[in-house]
Amino acid sequence: MQTSLTPNLKPFHTFAISQTCSNVVEIHSIEQLIEIYQSLLEAKQAVLFLGKGSNVLFTDHFDGTVLLNRLMGIEVVEGEEHWQLHINGGEDWPTIVEWSIKQGYAGLENLALIPGCSGSAPIQNIGAYGVEFQDVCEYVDILCLDSWKVKRLSKLECKFGYRDSIFKHELYQKAIVVAVGLKLAKYWKPNIAYGPLKSLDESDVPVTAKEIFNRVCSIRMSKLPDPNRQGNAGSFFKNPMVERNKFEDLQAQYPDIVGYSSGDKVKLAAGWLIDQCGLKGHQVGGAMVHPQQALVIVNQGEATSKDVIELAAYVKQKVWEKYQVELEHEVRFIGSDGETNLTQILESRK
Ligand code: FAD
Numbered sequence: 503m504q505t506s507l508t509p510n511l512k513p514f515h516t517f518a519i520s521q522t523c524s525n526v527v528e529i530h531s532i533e534q535l536i537e538i539y540q541s542l543l544e545a546k547q548a549v550l551f552l553g554k555g556s557n558v559l560f561t562d563h564f565d566g567t568v569l570l571n572r573l574m575g576i577e578v579v580e581g582e583e584h585w586q587l588h589i590n591g592g593e594d595w596p597t598i599v600e601w602s603i604k605q606g607y608a609g610l611e612n613l614a615l616i617p618g619c620s621g622s623a624p625i626q627n628i629g630a631y632g633v634e635f636q637d638v639c640e641y642v643d644i645l646c647l648d649s650w651k652v653k654r655l656s657k658l659e660c661k662f663g664y665r666d667s668i669f670k671h672e673l674y675q676k677a678i679v680v681a682v683g684l685k686l687a688k689y690w691k692p693n694i695a696y697g698p699l700k701s702l703d704e705s706d707v708p709v710t711a712k713e714i715f716n717r718v719c720s721i722r723m724s725k726l727p728d729p730n731r732q733g734n735a736g737s738f739f740k741n742p743m744v745e746r747n748k749f750e751d752l753q754a755q756y757p758d759i760v761g762y763s764s765g766d767k768v769k770l771a772a773g774w775l776i777d778q779c780g781l782k783g784h785q786v787g788g789a790m791v792h793p794q795q796a797l798v799i800v801n802q803g804e805a806t807s808k809d810v811i812e813l814a815a816y817v818k819q820k821v822w823e824k825y826q827v828e829l830e831h832e833v834r835f836i837g838s839d840g841e842t843n844l845t846q847i848l849e850s851r852k
């Protein structure tokens with residue numbers, strides 16, 4: 503059954519910016535999803551499939567229907583060496599992580615407290631504290647929007663990368679993630695190589711998954727603003743990948759620059775670049791670069807999407823002027839008829 507909710511999107515995305523749309527429908531089953539999606543396509547209406555809205559910025563009124571992923575259900579299979587978890591896409595990711603630790607299934611602890619639906623996790627291959635979704639993923643089930651059949655993709659077929667997957671490329675707007683399959687080894691090895699987790703190694707007693715979970719939660723709560731109190735969408739920009747020689751040139755000029763080797767490239771800490779431009783606390787209207795974490799833009803209460811766009815453009819320009827490094831936003835921009843981006847918006851104003 504179709505449930506129409508309020509057409510103001512403010513409660514449905516973590517930036518909590520007031521923006522309207524034509525209709526909002528909760529999706530509880532694949533059959534319902536197919537029926538509604540097909541009828542919207544026939545009516546030539548724009549459709550947006552949304553999880554918890556923790557990685558989006560609505561730049562305008564969305565002239566279409568927003569479908570909210572509420573496909574619920576979990577199945578667990580115990581194998582000899584692994585726990586296999588089949589999780590329907592609408593399940594809340596941080597709740598799943600906490601539940602898995604309580605059940606004694608180790609492996610998800612580094613990915614604690616990342617907001618969003620489980621079905622959204624593969625889209626940008628969520629990652630934190632040295633672990634990415636791809637490290638625990640066995641498969642991803644998708645509804646193909648041409649055949650209307652559910653198909654299973656292996657982890658390899660998902661072509662995961664840093665904040666990247668097949669869902670941003672070949673399968674962009676061609677598939678909806680309806681479930682994910684996780685494979686967690688019973689012979690668990692802690693992953694505590696990432697900076698702030700290293701100190702967990704100091705004790706003689708082996709560290710537990712629960713301890714890592716607790717540490718990750720406390721670091722995140724101290725570093726990142728809580729969207730329930732201050733609207734935001736996590737890191738606004740991705741950490742940019744640059745060629746090694748570019749990194750060495752920058753390092754010669756700025757010896758403290760933070761970069762991590764990633765294949766033959768170097769991933770720069772965008773937060774450091776923005777911070778060194780003196781932009782922490784910089785405001786445009788109600789939008790502000792977070793005073794403690796420069797990679798996050800916050801809504802101080804009454805920010806408009808225009809404020810966030812102006813601020814993002816300013817940050818991008820300042821970083822370019824100082825370092826000649828191009829920042830790309832991680833947050834997905836949704837315009838009046840579908841996805842857009844900062845460059846397109848700035849171009850359209852010329
Ligand atoms: P949404 O914002 O609802 O959707 C994101 C995009 O995916 C949209 O384009 C949407 O159309 C598309 N989409 C959603 N669901 C589906 C689906 N089932 N099938 C196809 N397309 C779909 N991310 C990290 O990687 N690491 C972090 O540490 C991290 N920390 C964060 C901290 C905070 C405070 C916040 C607010 C965000 C953070 N994020 C982080 C970003 C965010 O949590 C992730 O991107 C998350 O996976 C988004 O889930 P969602 O359900 O909210 O997706």
Ligand code: EPU
Nearest residue numbers: 630631736737739740741760771773774777794795796797
């Ligand atoms: N830094 C500064 N100033 C700042 C912010 C950061 O100098 O204002 C420096 C830090 O001191 C550190 C480096 O930049 O040396 C990296 O900072 P941090 O460890 O906080 O990580 P990040 O690069 O800011 C990334 C992810 C986060 C993820 C954390 C932990 C991206 C775009 N962001 O942030 O993911 O939680 O690492 O793994 O990759 C998200 O994607 O939304 C997100 C929050």
